[in-house]
Amino acid sequence: xxxxxxxxxxxxxxxxxxxxxxxxxxxxxxxxxxxxxxxxxxxxxxxxxxxxxxxxxxxxxxxxxxxxxxxxxxxxxxxxxxxxxxxxxxxxxxxxxxxxxxxxxxxxxxxxxxxxxxxxxxxxxxxxxxxxxxxxxxxxxxxxxxxxxxxxxxxxxxxxxxxxxxxxxxxxxxxxxxxxxxxxxxxxxxxxxxxxxxxxxxxxxxxxxxxxxxxxxxxxxxxxxxxxxxxxxxxxxxxxxxxxxxxxxxxxxxxxxxxxxxxxxxxxxxxxxxxxxxxxxxxxxxxxxxxxxxxxxxxxxxxxxxx
Amino acid sequence: xxxxxxxxxxxxxxxxxxxxxxxxxxxxxxxxxxxxxxxxxxxxxxxxxxxxxxxxxxxxxxxxxxxxxxxxxxxxxxxxxxxxxxxxxxxxxxxxxxxxxxxxxxxxxxxxxxxxxxxxxxxxxxxxxxxxxxxxxxxxxxxxxxxxxxxxxxxxxxxxxxxxxxxxxxxxxxxxxxxxxxxxxxxxxxxxxxxxxxxxxxxxxxxxxxxxxxxxxxxxxxxxxxxxxxxxxxxxxxxxxxxxxxxxxxxxxxxxxxxxxxxxxxxxxxxxxxxxxxxxxxxxxxxxxxxxxxxxxxxxxxxxxxxxxxxxxxxxxxxxxxxxxxxxxxxxxxxxxxxxxxxxxxxxxxxxxxxxxxxxxxxxxxxxxxxxxxxxxxxxxxxxxxxxxxxxxxxxxxxxxxxxxxxxxxxxxxxxxxxxxxxxxxxxxxxxxxxxxxxxxxxxxxxxxxxxxxxxxxxxxxxxxxxxxxxxxxxxxxxxxxxxxxxxxxxxxxxxxxxxxxxxxxxxxxxxxxxxxxxxxx
Numbered sequence: 001x002x003x004x005x006x007x008x009x010x011x012x013x014x015x016x017x018x019x020x021x022x023x024x025x026x027x028x029x030x031x032x033x034x035x036x037x038x039x040x041x042x043x044x045x046x047x048x049x050x051x052x053x054x055x056x057x058x059x060x061x062x063x064x065x066x067x068x069x070x071x072x073x074x075x076x077x078x079x080x081x082x083x084x085x086x087x088x089x090x091x092x093x094x095x096x097x098x099x100x101x102x103x104x105x106x107x108x109x110x111x112x113x114x115x116x117x118x119x120x121x122x123x124x125x126x127x128x129x130x131x132x133x134x135x136x137x138x139x140x141x142x143x144x145x146x147x148x149x150x151x152x153x154x155x156x157x158x159x160x161x162x163x164x165x166x167x168x169x170x171x172x173x174x175x176x177x178x179x180x181x182x183x184x185x186x187x188x189x190x191x192x193x194x195x196x197x198x199x200x201x202x203x204x205x206x207x208x209x210x211x212x213x214x215x216x217x218x219x220x221x222x223x224x225x226x227x228x229x230x231x232x233x234x235x236x237x238x239x240x241x242x243x244x245x246x247x248x249x250x251x252x253x254x255x256x257x258x259x260x261x262x263x264x265x266x267x268x269x270x271x272x273x274x275x276x277x278x279x280x281x282x283x284x285x286x287x288x289x290x291x292x293x294x295x296x297x298x299x300x301x302x303x304x305x306x307x
Numbered sequence: 308x309x310x311x312x313x314x315x316x317x318x319x320x321x322x323x324x325x326x327x328x329x330x331x332x333x334x335x336x337x338x339x340x341x342x343x344x345x346x347x348x349x350x351x352x353x354x355x356x357x358x359x360x361x362x363x364x365x366x367x368x369x370x371x372x373x374x375x376x377x378x379x380x381x382x383x384x385x386x387x388x389x390x391x392x393x394x395x396x397x398x399x400x401x402x403x404x405x406x407x408x409x410x411x412x413x414x415x416x417x418x419x420x421x422x423x424x425x426x427x428x429x430x431x432x433x434x435x436x437x438x439x440x441x442x443x444x445x446x447x448x449x450x451x452x453x454x455x456x457x458x459x460x461x462x463x464x465x466x467x468x469x470x471x472x473x474x475x476x477x478x479x480x481x482x483x484x485x486x487x488x489x490x491x492x493x494x495x496x497x498x499x500x501x502x503x504x505x506x507x508x509x510x511x512x513x514x515x516x517x518x519x520x521x522x523x524x525x526x527x528x529x530x531x532x533x534x535x536x537x538x539x540x541x542x543x544x545x546x547x548x549x550x551x552x553x554x555x556x557x558x559x560x561x562x563x564x565x566x567x568x569x570x571x572x573x574x575x576x577x578x579x580x581x582x583x584x585x586x587x588x589x590x591x592x593x594x595x596x597x598x599x600x601x602x603x604x605x606x607x608x609x610x611x612x613x614x615x616x617x618x619x620x621x622x623x624x625x626x627x628x629x630x631x632x633x634x635x636x637x638x639x640x641x642x643x644x645x646x647x648x649x650x651x652x653x654x655x656x657x658x659x660x661x662x663x664x665x666x667x668x669x670x671x672x673x674x675x676x677x678x679x680x681x682x683x684x685x686x687x688x689x690x691x692x693x694x695x696x697x698x699x700x701x702x703x704x705x706x707x708x709x710x711x712x713x714x715x716x717x718x719x720x721x722x723x724x725x726x727x728x729x730x731x732x733x734x735x736x737x738x739x740x741x742x743x744x745x746x747x748x749x750x751x752x753x754x755x756x757x758x759x760x761x762x763x764x765x766x767x768x769x770x771x772x773x774x775x776x777x778x779x780x781x782x783x784x785x786x787x788x789x790x791x792x793x794x795x796x797x798x799x800x801x802x803x804x805x806x807x808x809x810x811x812x813x814x815x816x817x818x819x820x821x822x823x824x825x826x827x828x829x
Contacts, residue, residue, distance in 0.1 A: 075623035
């Protein structure tokens with residue numbers, strides 16, 4: 001061996017065999033495990049997750065938790081303060097506020113999730129196209145997205161709903177659309193950063209199609225910011241939906257939607273504050289949950305962002 | 308009177324509160340000599356002849372006088388710019404003796420020429436001083452276009468009005484805010500600008516109109532009648548009901564109209580405030596398009612009426628200021644029929660009527676909600692939700708539909724684009740003609756009830772000078788309406804005004820506008 005080594009040294013040719021020395025190695029750990037560990041240590045994020053789970057549980061289990069009908073009116077019972085019969089009191093038309101808040105959770109969570117799914121879906125496609133398709137398409141799409149972003153988001157949502165008519169479906173559509181440019185820009189930025197990476201170049205050299213490169217190689221690696229943004233996006237969507245409901249453009253009565261409940265209750269703020277406090281509190285808590293969790297996710301998934 | 312005012316419920320509360328703090332000191336201080344009124348909307352225009360909304364009339368009543376005027380809080384007539392009057396036996400000629408020594412605020416003398424000048428302006432569409440106005444009250448409400456032929460000057464202080472046909476309600480109609488006498492000099496100088504700078508003979512003269520904020524008027528020291536007790540009147544527009552109430556509680560205004568029903572008990576408990584109830588002269592109703600299925604079937608309309616629990620709605624949602632309406636005119640109006648009981652709440656009967664009409668499973672329709680609150684529907688949204696919920700219990704599945712713009716709502720209902728909608732009426736004169744002719748007369752655009760017999764009866768009653776005959780006709784019409792249910796009466800209200808405790812002498816008039824010369828702020 002020694003003579004061989006010496007010979008190799010002399011000829012300048014190093015052996016191809018690796019030294020079989022036992023080197024101390026850190027236990028193998030994927031980036032996901034890493035992120036989960038960081039997330040677990042983040043108390044605020046865990047609190048956020050618990051809030052989200054709680055609200056989701058209350059919404060899904062609404063019929064099991066309360067026997068009251070969220071729509072049934074009993075005018076003689078209007079504006080009754082919280083009691084054992086009506087945990088959160090009753091509203092202007094004698095409906096049970098507790099039941100309305102629970103069922104309202106179904107609507108708010110659904111709007112949040114559907115709107116974000118719509119925004120992420122469309123936004124990602126648009127962003128991939130802009131980032132990968134080249135200069136002209138990129139310029140056109142980017143300018144278009146900038147125009148959309150230039151509108152105050154609530155105003156744009158109001159315009160879309162006003163054009164298509166008020167209602168829950170159009171609310172989701174409007175909130176989805178106002179999210180598109182945000183996700184499109186995020187995706188485009190990732191695509192631009194990733195498409196010159198070696199593994200992408202390698203895939204291209206092997207003759208992989210554009211779609212294959214985009215969806216197998218680039219998209220999975222640009223998911224992190226999208227996940228973070230869409231978690232925060234759910235919170236925004238819930239607030240936007242409540243705002244549209246408050247303005248009379250979102251869910252229509254008698255739907256137990258939180259924003260709509262606020263509008264109904266605001267005239268009785270002094271006489272029956274419970275009709276406003278509970279749906280308002282539900283909005284606040286849910287949004288807080290998504291925001292805390294979203295912030296935690298960002299810290300956990302994107303170590304570079306950490307201070 | 309078509310109340311085309313926007314009493315929006317929008318989130319303008321903060322803005323209004325902010326505005327309250329930015330008022331100049333002179334207005335904001337309770338000086339005791341300024342009467343500050345909070346109105347639900349700003350006036351549309353201050354030319355009374357071309358005005359149709361209560362918010363404009365609220366102000367023009369202070370600046371202008373009529374030949375005959377309503378007395379205090381009644382619809383009894385008192386002499387105004389005319390001291391007395393006489394009617395020829397055939398009812399076709401009216402003589403008015405005019406008050407002498409009266410001048411308009413701009414110094415123009417008031418006389419028979421001025422009266423004739425105003426009538427000529429109202430009656431002749433080619434008159435050069437109309438300022439682009441349409442003068443709806445002259446034609447649509449008073450029907451003067453068919454009744455009044457000409458006006459003659461007899462001498463400086465006497466005018467003669469010549470009619471084509473007798474009109475029993477002529478004097479009442481002349482007391483409408485729309486037929487106030489304006490200064491010919493000011494109008495001739497600027498017919499278009501007059502609506503922003505009105506000049507009359509009233510107890511107050513116009514000072515300024517700050518758009519979107521307030522109208523200011525000062526006492527007319529040379530007023531012919533009772534001198535105003537305050538130096539200045541400021542009418543502020545505060546669109547949000549709740550915000551307006553808060554401004555009143557803070558003491559930045561002395562009085563307001565258009566309270567949320569649930570704020571009325573709060574005001575009654577507050578010793579610094581007083582609630583003044585306007586005498587009832589209105590009706591809120593549900594209208595249906597009778598030219599459309601299934602509302603062409605009287606049994607369906609009766610089922611609708613029987614399905615709605617009107618007593619529960621009035622009890623819960625009118626803050627104690629409403630009474631259930633048995634018919635489409637309030638009890639104080641001539642022709643109210645004591646034998647008409649109105650629809651009785653009976654959901655079983657409603658289901659049975661639907662079954663008889665061939666709709667055992669009910670039907671689906673759209674229910675259009677008024678976008679603004681008016682005295683007869685103080686909170687339209689919850690009232691509509693309650694009605695729709697009642698209808699749902701008998702199988703009538705009505706979807707709540709909402710128009711955001713009041714003008715659009717009124718226009719679309721005139722074109723009968725809605726199957727079911729809510730609306731109402733506040734009387735202008737206290738005469739049944741002002742209600743029933745407006746609802747079911749031959750020229751009522753929102754009437755889909757093609758009943759020629761009723762139209763003929765209403766025309767006949769309008770012409771008749773015999774009050775007993777008129778009363779019989781209106782009672783008959785009210786009983787036909789009960790049987791046929793072209794509209795479902797819901798409620799009459801005593802609209803609440805809320806004032807600070809030191810306001811005295813406010814005569815709330817059933818026609819919804821009153822004179823402020825009797826008001827004092829202690």
